[in-house]
Amino acid sequence: MSVEPPSNSVAVAEGRSKNAMKPKYSRFSQQELHAWQPILTPSWAISIFTVIELIFIPVGLASYLVMQVVEVPFRYDDECLPPDHKNDAVAYIKDFGSNKTCTMKLTVKNELKAPVYVYYQLKNFYQNHRRYVKSRDDRQLRSKASENDVGTCSPEDYTPNDMGHKPIVPCGLIAWSLFNDTYKLSSNNKDLMINKKNIAWTSDQKGNLGPKNFQAGGLIGGARLNQSLPFLVFEYLYTKSENNILFLLSKC
Known part of the structure; x- marks a missing residue:
């Protein structure tokens, strides 16, 4: 007795599998959308x-x-170190008895037309760390009446106990790491007239220049708080000269 195979059922199954593999029809998949191109x-x-x-x-x-x-970069931090502190700059900075005045001669190959802008540049200054950015108090920076607001300035918020445990003004790590080098420019043995007006950012002028005793020029040399910028190398405008410069002497 012989049994014939179900050929019809096999053919139907093969047809269904082929139909299942076909993608769903759409004008987008078949690239039948209306097209336009300019003539x-x-x-x-x-x-x-x-x-x-x-x-x-x-x-x-x-x-x-x-x-x-015309940019004339000039590095002076390593040149201004005395021979006995060449390998230990930190000890030289902490030595309050040593003279920190350094006179350097910079020869400019081309005449610098006025106005001449003087910038200082800092490298390897990591100032985008979360703890560093938060260590400041904007209320204290805005008003002299808020000198006791040091709630967000840890760890540089109060002086040590042997110094009276008083609030630091301005407080915080940003103010503690203030860049306070000062410069004096001269050319042909004559001091250059410099202009420090309108060189600070408007936001600093309106909101960050109010802490008590902060603008005592003789105390800090006219320095200002560093902006918290997420860059390893950055520049700040220090001053500008309204004179043409052939060469200059910089005292820092």
Whole structure:
């Protein structure tokens, strides 16, 4: 006795498996959507190039002007160390009895046209650490009446107990790490007239220049709080000179 195989059922199963593998029909998947492309006529080409010119000509002019800026970098921290402190700069800084005045001669190859801006640059200054950024009190910075507000300034909030345990003004790690080098510029044995007006950020002028005793120029040399910038190397505008400069002497 012989039994014939169910050929019809096998064919139906194969047909179903093939249909299951087909993707779902859509005009997007079959690339049947309506398409449009511009016809490049002379008027279209002129319009496109005009728009590109209006965008890139100002960018090119700005880049050209930036290239005309003359920068004369000069590092002095290692040159100003006395021979007995060449390998220990921290000890030299902490030695209050040593003279910290350093005179350096900088020769400028090209004449610097006024105004001449003087910046100081700091490297390896990690100031985007969370604890460092939070260690300040904005209320104390805004008003002389808030000198006791040191709640967010830990660990530099109060003086030690042997110094009266008084609030530090301004408090916090940002103020504690204040860059307070001062500069005096001279050319041809004459002191240069420098201008420190309108060189601070507007936000600093309005909100961060109010702590008690902070603007005593003789105390800190006119320094200001460092901005908390997330950069390893950054520059701050220190002053500007309204004179042309051929060469200068810098005393720090």
